[in-house]
Amino acid sequence: MNDKKLMIKSKGILNQIGLLGVIAVLCIIFTCLNSTFIAAANLMNIVRQSAVMIIVAMGVTFVMISGELDLSIGGVACLTGMVVSKLLTSGVSIPVAILIGLLLGALLGLFNGILTTKFNLPSMIVTLATMNLANGSASLITGGTAIYNLPQEFEFLGRGFIFGIPAQVVFMVILVIICGIVLSKTLIGRYALAIGGNADVAKLAGISVIKYKLLYFVFCSLCASFAGMILTSRLATGQPNLASNMMMDTLTAVVLGGTAMSGGEGSIAGSVMGALLLTIISNGLTINGVNSFWQMIISALILIATIIARRKKD
Template structure:
């Protein structure tokens, strides 16, 4: 009986990886363009933005929280980056300002949740509306263009044959993986998600740990905004709309429990890849964008059902 349970657990852990392999094989048979080097690099480049946001979202969900503001934080950080850079501010300062803004919005979420005792869903929903409104005010509802070449590199540049967004994505996942697996902060995050009250009794500063996860998520969202701005060579006031749904789906598809305390960023990377392969494959097959939205909704529903079964 115990062996059977262990086999089931192993199959569940391998599920996301098997899904990637099956989807890849199916699309390779349906489209000769899928396995080309150019398409695979393009796929990973497209995945990078959602994957980086989902990496930060993983930290929040591991503590038992949620962050619905990531798309709006991306948009506001992107707008400030483009506005400062196009207005003559040196690009390093504009970049630091955008990243600092993302971290500050994350800190705002963390403080409201931990000190204000407001549910993460409600707090981040409010921040989502505030940040989106500020983005529209700052941009006047119009795109901001005219970025210097250095700020276009994160979205369109290359390091050798590898696109810059892929390199940034891998670096972010490596850093977060090392933090979760090999630092006390990582152990504290899992402890808070497993049992916050017990973590407090064990001397873990649960409120600070929770707030830190929102800061890092805001920082990840701002970094994703830098990549998106560089790719488009502009800041769009509507950028990041519904990105929070894709990020949450990637996290849950990767095996992280919405209840907290279980999962990790390696699974999230696989979950983001599943969503990216689905989008890329449907585009290659010429499926209407309307049906693609239906497929994305089905994937999100499947992710939640999988979490419930776990």
């Protein structure tokens, strides 16, 4: 068992070194193509752009390590953004609206977890249904139109600064540190790896598989809800089509970071670097005038290539 853990850890480290190499090469290429890429303002913009994806990736990482998938994150983010926007324009205070938004996320995560664990349904199908449920509900709230005139104070989440650093970046860094500690130093993280490695063996070892999977699904949806509020704050409007690419981008980032889709393997650092890599590609292509539709195609191709490469290694 120790040899297996050492092998997985070594593979994860090698994957992270490889990602760093790719990031470095891409930065050199994009800088040669357009010198503004390496400007301090653009580098900070890359970190800011990646912050939301990294926040969502934290939750997805735990779910995937435990051997499940959550495809509902984009819908959860969208619905949360619309509900919070509706509450704010109805006179509800910002703290209460944010709390309700997080509670909504937790309930959707619990819904995913219960259907997956208690009813033994495939998480991919369950969360795909939840995604459509959430997206449909978001459009029904206002008939598919945007919500405007949000309180200016709410914009702090997506546009504010803390000691000169974008607030969303500060939130992201805090969450990454906490998740890194939880995954590597606590039973919650170790159990995720054990459950994803072999749920039956984990159950025989006395681990409450259902309880911990519920926890991972709830946490994942909480991250998506928080991300949805940050995006809504950044746009200063509630958009019924918010986070349309969140699911594809985040899954690609997590898989790129070395998290196995079959579970039992993954890291917080890897997911962060995967998200940064995708953001660098998107930013570099945008600076050089590449159409956004091509960026979507490239993201999909990267995901497919990564899955094929990992399957061959396994």
